[in-house]
Amino acid sequence: MNAHDIRAAFQTVRASGLRAREAAEAIGLSEGAAIAAHGGAHDAPLQATALRPDWLGLLQALEACGPLMALTRNETTVHEKTGVYQKVSASGPVGLALGEHIDLRLFFNQWHAGFAVAEALKSQHGMAVPSLQFFDRHGVAVHKIFVREQTDLAAWRRVIELHGGDRSEIEFAPRAAEGTSAPQPPVDATAFGAAWGAMTDTHQFFPLLKQFGLERQQGFRLVEGRYTHRVETAAVRELLMEAAFDGTPIMVFVGSPGCIQIHTGPVQRIAPMEMQDKTWLNVLDPGFNLHLREDLIQDVWVVEKPTADGVVTSVEAFDARGELMAMFFGARKPGQAELLAWRHIVAHLQAAAQPHASVAA
Numbered sequence: 001m002n003a004h005d006i007r008a009a010f011q012t013v014r015a016s017g018l019r020a021r022e023a024a025e026a027i028g029l030s031e032g033a034a035i036a037a038h039g040g041a042h043d044a045p046l047q048a049t050a051l052r053p054d055w056l057g058l059l060q061a062l063e064a065c066g067p068l069m070a071l072t073r074n075e076t077t078v079h080e081k082t083g084v085y086q087k088v089s090a091s092g093p094v095g096l097a098l099g100e101h102i103d104l105r106l107f108f109n110q111w112h113a114g115f116a117v118a119e120a121l122k123s124q125h126g127m128a129v130p131s132l133q134f135f136d137r138h139g140v141a142v143h144k145i146f147v148r149e150q151t152d153l154a155a156w157r158r159v160i161e162l163h164g165g166d167r168s169e170i171e172f173a174p175r176a177a178e179g180t181s182a183p184q185p186p187v188d189a190t191a192f193g194a195a196w197g198a199m200t201d202t203h204q205f206f207p208l209l210k211q212f213g214l215e216r217q218q219g220f221r222l223v224e225g226r227y228t229h230r231v232e233t234a235a236v237r238e239l240l241m242e243a244a245f246d247g248t249p250i251m252v253f254v255g256s257p258g259c260i261q262i263h264t265g266p267v268q269r270i271a272p273m274e275m276q277d278k279t280w281l282n283v284l285d286p287g288f289n290l291h292l293r294e295d296l297i298q299d300v301w302v303v304e305k306p307t308a309d310g311v312v313t314s315v316e317a318f319d320a321r322g323e324l325m326a327m328f329f330g331a332r333k334p335g336q337a338e339l340l341a342w343r344h345i346v347a348h349l350q351a352a353a354q355p356h357a358s359v360a361a
Contacts, residue, residue, distance in 0.1 A: 001027075006037035007044040014045075021141065030139025033172045035115050045121065051114035051132070052165035055106075056095060058114070058132075059088045061162065062145065064155040069146040070102050072254055072261035076296045077325045079254035079261045080289040082148055101287060103262040104143075110258030112137040113170045116160045130156070134258070139172035142258030187212050189222045196223055200308045217322055220301050227304045231353040233297040236317050237281055238352070239328060239345050240270045248341040249331035252283075252290060255324065263288045264331050292317070292326055302346055310337045313346050 001009065006029065013023040024034035038048040051058065062068060062085040069082045083101025090096070095106030113135050119128035132145040147156060192212050196219075199205065209219050220228040243250050244267050252263040271282040272294065283290035298320040305312050312332070317325040330342025 003037040003040075004042075006034060007042060007046075010034050010037070010046070011044055024139075030135075030172055030174075031141055032113060032135030032139025032170075034139075035117060035133060035135070036113065036139075036170045036172070038117075039115070039170075046117065046119040049116040049160060049164045050170060051116060051160075051163050053111070053114070054163060055108050055111050055114065055134070056088065056090045058159065058163045059085055059095070059097065059106075061159045063088075064152065065159065066152045066155070067148045067150040068102075069148055070104065070261060071144040071146065072104075072256050072259045073141065074254065074256055074325065075321075075323060076293040076319050077254050078289075078291040079252065079263065079326075080291075081261060081263055082287045085145075103264065105260040105262075106143075107258045110136045110142055112172070116164065132160075135172070136257045137173050138175045140175075140257055142256045143261075184213060187214060187218075187222065192219070193223050193226065196227055197306060199306050202305050202307055202312050205305060215322070216316075216324060217299065217301070217318060220303065229302045229350055229353070231300050231302055231315070231349045233294075233300055233317075235300045235315060235349045235352075236292065236297060236326070236328070237270070237272065237294060239315055239349060240267055240281070240283065242345050242348065244268055244270050246341060246345075248339065248345060250342065251329040251331055252288075253327040253329075254290070263290070290326075293319075296320065297325065298322075302350060309335060312338055313343065315346065315349065 006027070009027040010023055013026045014020070018026060020034070021031045024031040027034070035048050038044055038046045039050050067082055067084055069080055071078065071080050073079065081101060084099050085097055085102050086099030088095065088097045090106070090108065093107065093109040095108055097104040097106065111134050115133050116130070117133050118130045121128045130147045133141060134143045136142050147153070195208055195211070199208065209216065212219070224230070242248070247266055249264065249266050254261055265288070267283050267285060267288070269284045271284050273280045273282060278293060279295035281292045281294040296319045297317050299318045301316050303314045303316055312329065315328045319325055330339040332338055
């Protein structure tokens, strides 16, 4: 399809009520490719202005806009957080946003294209909420930023004017089909367990997996019963409910290919919802929303990592493809011990877990 045909097809499916990501998939495109087709002069309801790839400078400029809503999602989970983009910095391709509410880990080598997006819809205000949307080279959204009622719109427009650029030839590569992975050499489980036990910081965990050539759950299985423990798939709902009931502040991490977004604080309104044969587990709080496909949870692990501040415990949910959906921690800062209230929640999850059948030797 050419750009005109893409716009026409996209408009048709959007009018049926599909979200932009779903509408793009319905016409056989990635979301990024569908948005890119709306650049330049045309009369379609959605208008997209390509942005220059100065991602750090753009995010730093957003502080002047005041409150914005940051959205990061993966295939199963959406994390929405409202606040000001502050303390944005980078070292090479890795960036940070460390504002009071907007807390991000940014992997700019995954950021391929960005657009300022506005869309005329038949809604109460006649317009979809203006946004900035960023995509990887496959057209998968890595991060989105939406205007809020308190946003300084004049500052928002200045950011777009300053960072808009002529990138009419943006192209996206299709994702490779998932193939059978090559057999991996056996891992020295004893050495891996010893290295795990020698960690002094949670940030040493990813390099540890890389050192031993492991993906996340492979590592968990190697130290299962010692540092990791399986719990029921209902554990995510239970931990959110208990944290809300007790007022225990937690940390909620959700990642895309190019961003990890973090909420730190209490959660209050936990609202499971059945809709079109899907079960959504929602947090619907002022300033923080989480939408997680509870029916797609395949595995949940309690993970204990030694640090200089004592053991740090996470609860991690994975889908059937082995993709990490979300991670949950007790709220803490470096130099602080883990919250006792969080450990009580985790202990309750483990007590409720049914023992897994052991395999006879």
